């Protein structure tokens with residue numbers, strides 16, 4: 001699955017004639033592992049929500065396999081491209097009910113073995129499936145939401161700070177699972193992800209490319225090692241230094 005972003009622009013909702021971001025041009029190719037980096041409020045989440053057709057945009061075109069998003073049924077698009085939010089939304093009911101949501105929505109059989117494998121991989125293997133999802137901790141909900149998204153068998157995952165509430169052990173488990181996931185295929189089609197993170201160690205570990213947003217633009221789009229060794233822009237240098245100094 002190949003996605004192309006052709007000059008996507010989004011205006012600020014509160015200021016006429018001003019842009020949240022402008023003319024974002026990029027592509028997501030099979031097997032891409034992209035870390036989307038940038039300061040707070042750049043519109044990274046908004047961009048991912050746009051790419052999963054959860055939000056409109058003002059200018060430009062998004063294409064999947066050469067067809068514009070306007071030619072796709074949103075449900076068909078979202079079956080291939082799944083956005084995983086930072087704040088998980090649980091359906092009221094049990095863990096089992098939440099896991100079965102996907103098959104209910106798509107009218108297919110519930111793939112229990114797959115669900116158990118993913119739950120195990122995110123260290124929720126011992127969870128009681130009869131427990132109310134609302135009673136899980138924030139980090140547990142975050143992992144359950146990821147498993148639910150994986151059950152959709154997407155080809156492109158758009159991950160929005162999905163380990164922000166996790167302890168280091170669970171965070172590593174999620175990273176390992178997603179690295180395995182992206183190396184496998186969905187019905188013969190290669191997978192890819194775009195992963196928003198503020199954790200530079202994580203970006204290094206999970207990505208082979210970086211998209212860096214600043215000043216309302218996609219300022220850098222480069223191979224991960226090159227981005228960290230010698231960022232091309234002053235903005236990226238300041239951004240990396242700022243995070244590193246914040247950690248000391």
Ligand SMILES: Nc1ncnc2c1ncn2[C@@H]1O[C@H](COP(=O)(O)OP(=O)(O)OP(=O)(O)O)[C@@H](O)[C@H]1O
Nearest residue numbers: 011012013014020039040041042043044045046047
């Ligand atoms: N049209 C718009 N759509 C969405 N957000 C907008 C818009 N116009 C202005 N904003 C503001 O821009 C910011 C965009 O937030 P968004 O979550 O997309 O950024 P982000 O880069 O993901 O930030 P963070 O790293 O803090 O999560 C918010 O402060 C929001 O209020």
